[in-house]
Amino acid sequence: MKTQSFIRKGFFILMALCLSMGFQSCLDDDNDDFYLSHYYANALVTVKLSADNTPYLQLDDSTTLRPVNMTTSPFGEKEVRALTNFDFSNEAPQEYDKAVFINWIDSILTKPMAPNLGEEENNQTYGNDPVEILNDWVTIAEDGYLTLRFATRWGNGQPHFVNLISTQNPDNSYEVEFRHNAFGDTEGKMGDALVAFKLDQLPDTQGETVKLKLKWNSFSGEKSAEFDYCTRKATNPDAQEVTSIRNIQKVK
Structure with missing residues (x-):
């Protein structure tokens, strides 16, 4: 009887240890999921300043965010597009939406967009090396910007030069062209990068949504795509443009 009692006690202790280890494993999995959820970007935003230089985020054409733990912009007085990871807060949004x-x-x-210099000068200055525009959640026209994820060949570490110009098509004022100058760096592996262009040089859509046509030279010839576009509402007029790169590949 004592032997059976000892065996039963040992069995229950072993079961308790297994359950405890299993529960701890679940907790570890939850922690892993929590940290992984903060690893990837969950929003593409425009970082702006209010009239009193308080930073806020523009999530899309109509949604503004108050960053409760950001009292100054990490980008100074410059307006930039940015990738971010955030959680919604229970604090008051004040004059913002969330x-x-x-x-x-x-x-x-x-x-900003670059000036159209004419075909010959465009080729010399902006280049016409091939790229692929990637169909990605960050490839979008919103808040007065055209943000693009693109892929091309990168080899020797030479920064590539990318620009957006108006095609000056008399039949379509909202037709633009992506230009890419690889400066001869065209033999490496495929890699991708991000860039955003401010579209304030295009005609005002007067609150209407129009089709913005993007053209580019791909590895299989000329391609085009259309985006829904509406001129953004005015924000802080003192905000400055910034050329700031945080991509794996080097572009300028």
């Missing part, structure tokens, strides 16, 4: 807690934020290359 309050959020920023886990991390990183700017992407943000540029």
